[in-house]
Amino acid sequence: MQAAIFRGAFDIQVEQISDAAILEPTDAVVQITHACICGTDLWPYRGQGPYQPGWQIGHEWMGLVMDVGSQVRTIKRGDRVIASFDFCDGTCEFCQKGLDSACVQGGIWGFGHEGGQAEAIRARFADATLIVIPPSVEGDEAMLKAILPLTDVMATGHHAAVTAGVRPGGSVVVIGDGAVGLCAILAARRLGAERILALGHQPHRFTLARQFGATEVITSRGEQAIGPVLEMTQGGAEAVLECVGTEETIKMAVNMSRPGGTVGFVGAPHGSGQIPLGRMFSSNIGVRGGLAPARAYLPELLKDVLAGQLDPSPILDRTVSLAEVASGYRAMDQRQAIKVLVQP
Template structure:
């Protein structure tokens, strides 16, 4: 079968690898029909981080079950399934608490495991990891496209909003106009925020933020952006959703917080320095991290199927698996927000 393989900085190649096959009785083999390139994938693509040449890549996917192990009970051949970016056993202390991202036997697709930018995948812990999508979605490409972001970016945006305690009628600031920031905007609107300020710089993305529920947009930088947001919120946002992960953005998030407010951070951290002094004096909370996407999947899937949630617009370019390298280049050069891959 074909799969995307990381070969080094700016080198993603589609290669023939052994077919996906059952290795454990709890496995399933899934033919992948839809996958994505994630902003997180751009870190190894740019040569940053510990990704090793030869590893498969891709952690956002869904598809059709082709085979199941002898101990799989809730999944059957022919089911359409969606997986979160992480796999989990469903039985450990943390899975039982709804924190699958900390599963003691879990991990991320790719990163030395099977990758989702491929023709098929071995899904370990199939009963715990996979969620069955109702068969009536078949043939409805618009609906399938709306479901696909639940694998990661919509779950991450939702996690930021939940972690920051977004409430109906509240004031929210979203830092970042990438796919996660846009989904965080959508999540804040879904949770009833009255004012949603998005801080970003890309016109196309900010236009989409407006469609997703942003009431205000800030395109300035640094202290000027902070001052604008403080004025708009009359002293700070009750919830700040940090969706970038840079040192400057976490500091900005804390500065934008209203005393007693909370920062929900989901941006993968790079060079973080947390301003504890300001947080201490203003009683500002900091919560979030790697989203427990599998725990959120049933709720978010039900919302999409009911027509109350549609993050599909973040997927603004589609490539075939053979063209996946071009998809990486488009995202790296900010020519696309998020790329869908159709094997």
């Protein structure tokens, strides 16, 4: 089968590899029909992070079940399924607590495991990892496209909002105008925030931010954005959703928080790891979040998408075939696309 393989910085190749197969009785084999390129994939693409040449890449996917192992009970051949970006056993302490991203036997697709930018995939722990999508949506490409971001970015944006304590009538700042930041705006609106300030640098994304629920857009860069936010919120936002992960944006998030507020931190961290502890201490500002337990969030988010109450699909603004996946990476790296849909 064909799969996207990381060969080095700025070098993604589509190569022939061994067909996906059942290796454990808890596995399923899924034919991938829809996949995505994630902003997190851009870190290894740019030569940053511990990605090794020869690894498959891609952790956001959906498809049709081709085969199941002898111990799989809730998934059958022909089911359309979606997976979160992480696989999990469903039985460990952390899965039982709804923290599947910390599963003791789990991991993230790609990163030395099977990758989602491929024709098919071996899905580990199928019963725990996969969610069956109702047959009624089959053939409805618009609905399938709305479901796909739940694999990662919509769940991650939701995690930022939940951990920051977004509440009905509250004030929120969202840092980042990428797919996660835009989904965080949707998540804040879904949880009832009255005022949502979106920070970003790309003018063409502001229209979408407003469509998703942002009430104001701030274009100032870096620390220059702190003053306007403090002025507009009269002292800071109750919840700040940090969706970038650089040292600068984490500091910004803390410094934009209202005393007693919380930062929902979901941007994959890059930098020295320093945060403004003095400000956090003196103003009782909390920092929560981290790697989203996407599998735990999937059922409630899927319910809203199927009901027509949630639609993150506009973030998918470019489509490529698997053979063209390298061009999708270039488009996202050069900020010519928010998020690329890959259809094998």
